[in-house]
Amino acid sequence: MGSWLDGITSWLSANPSWLGAAVFLVSFLECMAIAGIIVPGTVALFAIAALAGSGILPLSEALLLGFLGGLLGDFISYFLGRRFHQNIRRLPGLRHHPEWIAGAETYFQRYGIASLLVGRFIGPLRPMLPMVAGMCDMPFVRFAAVSVIAAAGWSVAYILPGWATGAAFRLPLPEGFWPEAGVVAAALAVSLGVAIHASVQGKPYAIRLIAVLSLILLTAVFLGWPYLAHLDQGVMTLVQEHRSAAAENFVVLVTGLGDFRTQFCAAAVLLLILMATRQWRHAIFACSTTLGAAILNQTMKNTFARARPEVLAEPLVTYSMPSGHASASFALFMTLAVLAGRGQPARLRLTWLALGVIPAASICVSRVYLGVHWPTDVLAGMLLAFFTCATSLAFVQNKQSLPALPLRVWWLILPAIVLVLGGFAAHSLTHGLVRYEY
Known part of the structure; x- marks a missing residue:
């Protein structure tokens, strides 16, 4: 394959x-049925994305083309399943490998719409699930809506790392x-x-281990950020080089999702719904994660008093580390991901967490793009959220697992x-109310 x-x-x-x-x-x-299992597309996509990042193709175009290509693969796979139904098993490849479609069928029947979102990030399932959705006569409008969301997240997760690697070498x-x-x-x-490894093996100490590892890394970042100046400057250079008027509005929209007011209202709505439906342990977990991250964030900001980057024409005077947008967004989306994964196998729980990382990481990148946080600021915010989330989950599951x-x-x-x-994001974008200082 290398040659x-x-x-x-x-x-x-x-x-x-x-x-x-x-x-x-x-x-x-x-993302095409059968072909996606045979062709080593993940490795090829990383290599081609790295080549694109070397200065040949802008990131926006690479992400858009990846999104459209994946979406087309989904749609064709869906219509193949819709057209042939059970006769699809007689196609070359599936006739000799019935396990390819059997696993996807089981997964789809068990998790429904969620399988299309989560399965997008599980290699053997990704190309087969759209075809199974067509076989099961899932309404096309519903399938298309879910597929658009899944394809967008997949494009970012699979193309951005390769593209950034190519740009970094250039x-x-x-x-x-x-x-x-x-x-x-x-x-x-x-x-x-x-x-x-601890999670997949079902170790009883897995959650506490994650909390300890997050705390160790968070402490290392806070003590070691003065020695990571080259990393901060390099990543800032990489991101700032690709600023453009066309992308500005989109980035402002994304960063608006992490504003204090937006995150506070989203967390409050989540808590109100959990309490109104009498999901008390879930509410305690969500409250301790989001509120704990906010309190620790402000305490650490004032303790370390790190100055912000001087990229803006009028540099902000509030402290920089850890990023409030990063800690709040990761706390919220990790809370949702943990709740979504309750009662499911370990691999599926990890996939839900990976899905939660995508919007939170996008908000983190927007902070560096706008020049209001150093990369180590958002790294510290992410680790802070991981620590509070794992600690809160360990607390509520001290005697009994949190049910689905x-x-x-x-x-x-x-x-x-x-x-x-x-x-909130649309209102901030329309009225220019994005709060950079958080």
Whole structure:
């Protein structure tokens, strides 16, 4: 596979005008029924995205092409299932590998719409679930709405890392950038690996372990940020280079989702619904996570008193570390992800957490893009939220596991949260009320 991939990337380097088509095609194949299992699209997509980030293709175009390619793969897979129904099992590939579709059927029958969102990030299920949805006669409008959301998140998660890697190698970054980035990446990777292993193995101490690891990393960032100046400057250079008028409004919209007023109202609505439906332990978990993150954030800001970047024409005078937007957004979305994963297998719970990371991480990137926080500020905010979330969950599960929320409660929570976040963000964008200082 290595020689095949090297040949493709070499040809695209010599013919950069075809790079956009390659992003679209690989994304399409990765999400296309049967082909997505056979073709090693994930590795190819990372390599092609890295090539795009080397200065050939803007990030916005790469994300859009990946989104459209993945969406087309979903739609064709859906209509194949809708057209052939059970006869789809006779197609080449599926006839000799019935387990490919059997696993997707079981997953879809068990989790319904949620399977299309979560399964998008599980390799063997991603290309098969849309076809199963068509086989089961899921209404197309409902399928399309869910697929658009899933494809957008998938495009960011699978293309952005490769593109950023290519851009990082291209830019003249500070001399100490790569050693510092390597140390931070290694620490995060080891901690994440240990946490995932403990969770998948069902260790009773997994949640407490995550809390301890988050606290250790958070302490390391607070004590070590003066020694990560090259990392901060390098990432800031990487992000700031791609500022544009076209992207400005979108980034302001995203950062509006993390404003204090927006996050406070979203958390309050979540708590009110949980209490109104008598989900008391869930309410205690949500309250301790969101409120605890807010209190610790303000305490640490005043304790460490770190100055903000001087990117804005009028630099902000409030303190920078940890980022309030990062800690609040991660606390909220991790709370929702944890609640969504209750009562489900460990791998599915981890996938829900990965889905929760996407909107929170987008808010973090917007803070660096706007120049109001250093990268280590948002890293500290993220770790702070992980610590409060894991600690709160360990507390409420001290004697008994937190049960799954009834489906009727989710039908109240999801529309309410979407309405609050979307309404505040749109209002802030329209009236220019985004609060940078948080």
